[in-house]
Amino acid sequence: MGIFDYFKSKSAPSSASVAKDRLQIIVAHERSKRHQPDYLPQMQQEIIDVIRKYVNIGSEDVQIQLDNTDDCSVLELNVTLPEQN
């Protein structure tokens, strides 16, 4: 740190705290996906392909999630259909 750095604004967050915030978010996100089976992305793609045969949707219109609770797994599929004209 040189003499001029002492006059710089102190309000901006340090780069280390930005790094920590970013890491906490991405690591939490990746941990939540850690226990998902490997076939999930491909299954999601195939489900999208089937729906597309009938309805015009984009890949971002389908949310797929697998939740494991004790002795029961729930596959949640959320499809946003386009508005009807």
Add this chain to the structure above:
Amino acid sequence: MNLSGDIALAKIIVVTSGKGGVGKTTSSAAIGTGIALKGHKTVIIDFDVGLRNLDLIMGCERRVVYDFVNVINKEATLSQALIKDKRTKNLFILPASQTRDKDALTIEGVQEVLEELAKEFEYIICDSPAGIEKGAQMALYFADAAIVVTNPEVSSVRDSDRILGILQSKSKRAEESKAPIEEHLLLTRYHPGRVASGEMLSVSDVEDILAIPLLGVIPESEAVLKASNQGTPVILDTESEAGLAYMDAVDRLMGEERPLRFLEIQKKGFIKRLLGG
């Protein structure tokens, strides 16, 4: 398969990280040497097939005749392939193969070699290759403990978290629902001055994110490059902060209490600070 407890006598420790270049081999060499210095018969195995480097760091590159893959393929016996360290008593190195393909390591082959080593050694240190592919998974599969080498830097921390996920799901202990692998965080290339000025993640930042017990913090040190230039594990440089910090980490690994040190900023003179040195 002989599982009569022979393998349980030896403690298998994998040194891993996910990311490359964070100091796995430097740490394997230092920690293996440190454990041997404490009187335990120790072998360090280089699992990086195709990119052998432990031999260079340990200064025994010209003594490699047979390697890990030769032993697995029964082209050489274990005693032919093991290199006895010339400086440190109780210490042996099993070099990786340099030319073979990555499929040369098989779970069965590795298990057989580990079981044979476990009859003779108290500690088996597995120096993992970078990545999360087969080589890295092979290095951690039989581990009882893992030392996760991490730099205070975003990509290294993220990759460490991924390797922790693999330790918890793809190891033998996980597959057999046994007690999980002991996890240890080793933070390397730490720069206290940059942490103080908010330019680098601190020890507690990394501990918060990874949430595993801290084994040690190795400060960024010129001694590490100097040691690798000379083929001497840095832990033997007892003049250097890095060497002493590694020795502290080994003591903690053996269950002794050691306060963290070398985390404070080295004071610079007033003039040097003014000039931004």
